[in-house]
Amino acid sequence: MNETLKALRKARGLTQEQVAEALNLSPQAVGKWERGEALPDIQILPALAAYFCVSADRLLGIEKTGERSHYDSIYAGEGYYWGAQPSSMCLEVLKYLPPTRPLKLLDIGCGEGKDAVFFARCGYVVSAFDFSEEGLKKTRQLAEQARVSLRAFNANLQSYRLEEEYDILYSTGVLEYVKPELRGEIMGNYKGHVSEGGLVAFQTFVKKPFINPSRKGKQSDPWKSGELFGYFHDWYFEHCSEYVFDDCHLGRAPHKHASERLFARNIQAI
Ligand SMILES: C[S@@+](CC[C@H](N)C(=O)[O-])C[C@H]1O[C@@H](n2cnc3c(N)ncnc32)[C@H](O)[C@@H]1O
Incomplete structure (x- = not known):
């Protein structure tokens, strides 16, 4: 989750402070999530996912893409x-x-x-x-x-x-x-x-x-x-x-x- 969150934020050119402000959080919390030192509270997850326009599963890195490479066979x-x-x-x-x-x-x-x-x-x-x-x-x-x-x-x-x-x-x-x-x-x-x-x-x-x-x-x-x-x-x-x-x-x-x-x-x- 930490890498996904950081990549999403950087791709949008945002600072940790800007994300924190938009979601009414402390910049320290965002920093901790990105460093993998803590996970966001379950209650904040939907707002965080909506802010980055992705699914909560994608944020958590458990998205099922349903894609198995047909190239394998x-x-x-x-x-x-x-x-x-x-x-x-x-x-x-x-x-x-x-x-x-x-x-x-x-x-x-x-x-x-x-x-x-x-x-x-x-x-x-x-x-x-x-x-x-x-x-x-x-x-x-x-x-x-x-x-x-x-x-x-x-x-x-x-x-x-x-x-x-x-x-x-x-x-x-x-x-x-x-x-x-x-x-x-x-x-x-x-x-x-x-x-x-x-x-x-x-x-x-x-x-x-x-x-x-x-x-x-x-x-x-x-x-x-x-x-x-x-x-x-x-x-x-x-x-x-x-x-x-x-x-x-x-x-x-x-x-x-x-x-x-x-x-x-x-x-x-x-
Ligand atoms: C047409 S082949 C090209 C392979 C190689 N670049 C070449 O020119 O020989 C397409 C490749 O994309 C890979 N691929 C398709 N979707 C992918 C994905 N979501 N993530 C990683 N690889 C993917 C396939 O497994 C396949 O090896």
């Missing part, structure tokens, strides 16, 4: 579902922020780890998370085969918030799983944890009127066109693009996707 099969070769996004990262020193990189939704392992092989200090245990197992296995080390951990991107700073945040094929109502807060949290001059390299799927939105059995929700770029409007864009492509992955019936890529630096744009 996919990744449990033989081989690497997405292959073991890195995405072309990785080469762009190398171009914009090469590992001339041990740069810290986080792969958000690493799947079976093809990109995370590639980055580790290039000399980045890599952390990676996913909520598929099977994917994480494959990530660690691939790292072992490549004789590199990385930190692969299980986290759900709906509730996990960054606490430490990274030089590079990287994500491909994942952000469309972030619930629309959480996107502003999560992008705020991510922006607040990129070092000065650091990079976000994000790819996400976007909605288009000419693309059939039905994605049966999937919990993903493509973003609005330009939405991702909007969250980083005050950063320097190395590159941003939107493109449509035909997907025929693993012999499935061909279908179209629209996608956006953003490489933005934490350098304040004027």
Whole structure:
């Protein structure tokens, strides 16, 4: 609960004093909750949850998302579902922020780890998370085969918030799983944890009127066109693009996707 509360407050740019004042509490109480030294009284919980527009379960960190990664069964099969070769996004990262020193990189939704392992092989200090245990197992296995080390951990991107700073945040094929109502807060949290001059390299799927939105059995929700770029409007864009492509992955019936890529630096744009 302490980490969630702190992340929610920071994402809204509030001080402990402001939260305390709004809820008629002492700033010391808010400080204690955030440090995990005490829990809020059961009577204050609904008001606290309403203030941050989240459920009490979310505040307490016991929210049931009902999401079990359907990727678990996919990744449990033989081989690497997405292959073991890195995405072309990785080469762009190398171009914009090469590992001339041990740069810290986080792969958000690493799947079976093809990109995370590639980055580790290039000399980045890599952390990676996913909520598929099977994917994480494959990530660690691939790292072992490549004789590199990385930190692969299980986290759900709906509730996990960054606490430490990274030089590079990287994500491909994942952000469309972030619930629309959480996107502003999560992008705020991510922006607040990129070092000065650091990079976000994000790819996400976007909605288009000419693309059939039905994605049966999937919990993903493509973003609005330009939405991702909007969250980083005050950063320097190395590159941003939107493109449509035909997907025929693993012999499935061909279908179209629209996608956006953003490489933005934490350098304040004027
Ligand atoms: C299309 S795959 C992309 C994997 C990897 N980034 C790649 O390019 O190979 C989407 C990944 O997002 C993960 N994912 C989906 N929802 C998630 C969530 N709520 N929290 C953490 N990971 C999630 C899935 O388990 C899956 O590994």
